[in-house]
Amino acid sequence: RNSPPYTLKDIRGPPSPSFWLGIEKVFHHALVGDLEFRWVREYGPTWMAKGCLGEEVLWTADPHALQYVFHTSGYKFFKGIVLDKISHLTTGDSMAVQDSVDHQRHRKIMNPAFGAAQLRSFLPAFRRSAARLSQKWKETIQLGEKTDSCIINVENTLSRITLDVFGEVAFDHRFGVFDNNGEHSELAQAFNNLYVDSSLHPPSWDLIFKATWRYLPRSVLSCVKYLPTKEYRHSSTFLQTAIRTGKALISEKAAGKRSGKDIMSILLQSNLSEDTRFRLSDREMHSQIAVLLISGHSTTSLSLTWLLYELSKHPADQRRIRDEIKAARALAEARGDDDLLPSDLNDMSFTNAVIKEGLRFHPIVPTLIREAKEDCIIPLAQPIETKSGKIVQEISILKGQGIRGSVCAYNRLKSVWGEDADEWNPDRFLHSKKEGSSLGVFSNLMTFSAGNRACIGWRFAILEMQALLVELIENFEYRLPEGVEITRLYAGFMIPMVASKIDEGVQMPLQVSLVN
Numbered sequence: 001r002n003s004p005p006y007t008l009k010d011i012r013g014p015p016s017p018s019f020w021l022g023i024e025k026v027f028h029h030a031l032v033g034d035l036e037f038r039w040v041r042e043y044g045p046t047w048m049a050k051g052c053l054g055e056e057v058l059w060t061a062d063p064h065a066l067q068y069v070f071h072t073s074g075y076k077f078f079k080g081i082v083l084d085k086i087s088h089l090t091t092g093d094s095m096a097v098q099d100s101v102d103h104q105r106h107r108k109i110m111n112p113a114f115g116a117a118q119l120r121s122f123l124p125a126f127r128r129s130a131a132r133l134s135q136k137w138k139e140t141i142q143l144g145e146k147t148d149s150c151i152i153n154v155e156n157t158l159s160r161i162t163l164d165v166f167g168e169v170a171f172d173h174r175f176g177v178f179d180n181n182g183e184h185s186e187l188a189q190a191f192n193n194l195y196v197d198s199s200l201h202p203p204s205w206d207l208i209f210k211a212t213w214r215y216l217p218r219s220v221l222s223c224v225k226y227l228p229t230k231e232y233r234h235s236s237t238f239l240q241t242a243i244r245t246g247k248a249l250i251s252e253k254a255a256g257k258r259s260g261k262d263i264m265s266i267l268l269q270s271n272l273s274e275d276t277r278f279r280l281s282d283r284e285m286h287s288q289i290a291v292l293l294i295s296g297h298s299t300t301s302l303s304l305t306w307l308l309y310e311l312s313k314h315p316a317d318q319r320r321i322r323d324e325i326k327a328a329r330a331l332a333e334a335r336g337d338d339d340l341l342p343s344d345l346n347d348m349s350f351t352n353a354v355i356k357e358g359l360r361f362h363p364i365v366p367t368l369i370r371e372a373k374e375d376c377i378i379p380l381a382q383p384i385e386t387k388s389g390k391i392v393q394e395i396s397i398l399k400g401q402g403i404r405g406s407v408c409a410y411n412r413l414k415s416v417w418g419e420d421a422d423e424w425n426p427d428r429f430l431h432s433k434k435e436g437s438s439l440g441v442f443s444n445l446m447t448f449s450a451g452n453r454a455c456i457g458w459r460f461a462i463l464e465m466q467a468l469l470v471e472l473i474e475n476f477e478y479r480l481p482e483g484v485e486i487t488r489l490y491a492g493f494m495i496p497m498v499a500s501k502i503d504e505g506v507q508m509p510l511q512v513s514l515v516n
């Protein structure tokens with residue numbers, strides 16, 4: 001080592017506006033990414049910022065630091081008491097709150113349901129739901145004043161169709177949310193505004209309250225769910241609904257009413273291990289349904305929503321995708337196939353480059369939170385200057401210190417993506433020399449995280465995005481409506497809202513026209 005290990009105290013970063021709130025309040029009110037992009041410009045890809053009660057937190061977008069924290073260090077970092085507790089409130093004893101050996105046990109049972117071959121069998125269901133969505137938009141347009149175009153809140157319909165298709169492929173169950181706007185679905189109601197209620201613009205008292213959790217005994221923390229605020233009430237209601245739904249689905253399967261190749265059936269099958277130590281308990285199994293519901297549909301629908309937003313600003317890219325679809329369809333027809341196969345979707349190089357650029361530009365999980373379980377040294381790819389002017393290439397972290405992995409800032413690092421990293425340019429993925437990924441599970445992006453806790457559903461998400469995007473670009477053109485300003489806010493996920501209509505909740509109104 002050519003320099004002594006520097007601790008968090010030595011690392012430069014933005015000044016803290018207050019001891020009580022640190023940068024937390026400002027962070028939760030800023031447009032997603034704006035502060036982190038600015039801090040990277042000012043301090044380099046690694047900096048220190050104080051959280052509530054003066055807590056020193058290391059923020060990093062540095063590829064080596066991210067690789068170490070999320071991948072090579074194994075289970076040396078966990079999500080921290082606050083995130084664990086919040087995840088527990090909404091997903092019970094799911095894999096999202098497990099650590100070390102238990103987490104490995106959960107992943108082992110879940111993995112078979114997310115293999116590439118298994119996922120390919122979901123494509124017809126994705127394509128059917130894409131066709132339903134497209135039919136619905138056509139009807140909406142034809143009923144409108146102009147008959148060839150109208151403004152559609154694409155976020156709302158995408159979120160409902162992805163929940164329905166998730167019910168089908170994950171549980172062999174029809175939630176029926178898409179057709180009736182979710183009015184008769186207890187589950188859809190439980191989802192309604194879940195993220196906004198729980199995480200948008202948290203009040204100061206709550207940020208400070210959460211910062212005290214690390215000092216509270218577990219018995220006190222277990223009472224948090226009874227707090228009469230929107231966040232805690234809504235999270236508990238969601239969990240109860242999801243667990244009730246899970247129990248009903250599992251008993252239907254046990255009674256032989258449903259069977260098949262859906263995710264739940266494979267999970268139940270893979271939980272039949274002879275050795276009970278490797279099985280999931282009933283409670284863990286029900287909780288898995290909650291985590292799958294939370295992570296399995298709004299993630300994809302929000303990512304697609306942001307992608308359509310970006311395409312609305314880049315009509316030439318829409319045309320290029322449409323040309324590619326035409327060529328792929330011609331090949332499929334020549335083969336005698338009615339629809340595109342997974343291999344056709346994978347061969348559409350520009351369309352896939354657009355999906356990658358969308359995931360790079362708008363990662364819906366913009367920041368990942370971790371806490372060190374033991375002292376360790378974090379390596380840096382890009383050296384930084386300390387407060388005393390030393391240039392350092394590693395930082396010493398103590399047990400209990402917090403880390404924020406800045407996915408949005410890493411995804412725009414010039415050293416990784418080139419000088420035009422802040423611009424939308426799908427072609428970068430066509431011309432990049434390096435194939436495969438060196439960080440994360442997909443295309444060198446951190447969007448699905450990395451290592452043993454990386455997104456288990458990333459292949460699922462890509463296939464579903466391909467299937468929906470092809471339908472939605474083949475049939476429609478998108479533009480931003482006049483005078484509408486979309487804003488990116490943090491509510492657990494990066495959500496879109498209309499700047500002047502925050503009180504209307506999550507939405508992405510786009511001008512959608514029929515393709516001539």
Ligand code: HEM
Binds near residue numbers: 296303365449
């Ligand atoms: C574009 C869509 C998606 C994105 C951007 C995304 C992103 C992520 C990220 C960043 C994590 C890591 C969170 C952390 O470590 O704090 C994660 C975990 C997870 N994701 Fe996804 N996800 C997507 C789609 C999906 C889908 C479709 C499923 C299920 C079908 C899914 C299931 C999960 C699960 C179960 C975990 C927890 C894994 C664990 O703790 O081991 N995700 N996802």
